Amino acid sequence: MKLEGKAAAITGAGSGMGKAIALAYAREGAKVVVADINLDAAQAVAAEIGAGGREAAAVQIDVRDQAQAQAIVDAAVQSFGGLDILVNNAGVGRIIPFLETTNEDWDFMFDVNCKGLLWCSQAAARQMIAQGRGGKIINLASQAGRRGEALVLAYCASKACVISMTQSMALALAEHKINVNGIAPGIVDTPFWVEVDKQFARLLGWEVGEPKRRFVASIPLGRIEQPEDVTGAAIFLASSDSDYMTQQTLNVDGGNWPG
Ligand SMILES: NC(=O)c1ccc[n+]([C@@H]2O[C@H](COP(=O)([O-])OP(=O)(O)OC[C@H]3O[C@@H](n4cnc5c(N)ncnc54)[C@H](O)[C@@H]3O)[C@@H](O)[C@H]2O)c1
Known part of the structure; x- marks a missing residue:
């Protein structure tokens, strides 16, 4: 393991x-804090891990709230004695064209995808450094x-921000032997x-299901990605196998993006 x-x-x-990563980590021997804004969902995943004979703690958090981000670390320390x-x-x-993107759309995606990532990472890094x-x-x-997409400006920008934050955090934490990588x-x-x-179907005037069919048809590996497809990379990046790797974001996308 x-x-x-x-x-x-x-x-x-x-x-x-x-969820797939939480179950995979538990199978690999880790104790897992299952954190989600949806407490019922978090508890169901923690129960599934428990039923498999492993330890898990469910925590309700909204990552946008700095104090709640700290609660993930507190749960790990209280339940498992630390956080690794x-x-x-x-x-x-949200799929929204450039000209229709509102202040609320922008803040929603950046608050969860970027600011939430910052708060959780700060809380975790302080614990790891200590x-x-x-x-x-x-x-x-x-x-x-x-890359950009005409109908996906804010989400694309928020995920480019995640790739950039991964690089900066990796450099800030390298001296503490904390590896920061992305998928x-x-x-x-x-x-x-x-x-x-x-949302794509509405904007493009297609039937529901058609955007998925068309976009999946162009994936080189010929099928839609399953949640379990990212677990190999997630285990690798959490294990000592990746100790000499930091700042990187791995594409796990069926060959969809060549870069
Ligand atoms: N599905 C895709 O095609 C895809 C592709 C690339 C990247 N991603 C990214 O991968 C990640 C997981 O996506 P998924 O497809 O498994 O999504 P999902 O919608 O199945 O799960 C997301 C989970 O995040 C929780 N969540 C939402 N807002 C939260 C908040 N403020 N605080 C705490 N929890 C919150 C939700 O309750 C949900 O359980 C996301 O960051 C997503 O942007 C998804």
Whole structure:
């Protein structure tokens, strides 16, 4: 097992990729803080981990709130005696054309995807520095952060920001042996993309389901990404196998983006 004896906290772990990563980390021996704004969802994932004979604690947090971000660390310390791994996975997206993007749209996406990531990372890094045994921070970016899209300006910008924050945090924390890396998924079959599909369909005048079908048809590996497809990279970046790697964002997208 790659994560035996480690304590991990994952935001947005009640659904999609966060849930898949929480279950995978538990299988690899980690104790997991399952954090989500949706407490029922977090508790269900923690219960699933418990049923598998592993330890987990569910915490309700809104990552946008600095005090609540600290609660993830407090839960890890109280339940598991410390924190070794943080996965900043909580994220939101809206498909909105450039000219229609509002102040509220911009703040919603940047507050969750970027500011929330900052608060959680600061709280985790302070704990990891105090512990003096290094650590791992993993940020969920997106293929959307690699390039612009006419209908996706604010979300693309927020995920480019995540890639940039990963680089700056990695440099700030290198002296503490805290590795900071990211994962950029492609089109992933989660509740997130159900909404994205509907929003694209409305804007493009297509039937619901058609955006997903068309976009998936151009993925080189020929199928939609499943939440479990990111768990290999997430385990690698949380384990000692990636100790000499920092500042990087790995594309796990079926070859959708060449960069
Ligand atoms: N689905 C995709 O195609 C895709 C592709 C690339 C990147 N991503 C990114 O991957 C991450 C996970 O996406 P997913 O598809 O698994 O999403 P999802 O919608 O299935 O899950 C997101 C989880 O985050 C939680 N959340 C939302 N706002 C929160 C907040 N303020 N505080 C705490 N928790 C909050 C939700 O309750 C939910 O459980 C996100 O950062 C997303 O932007 C998704």
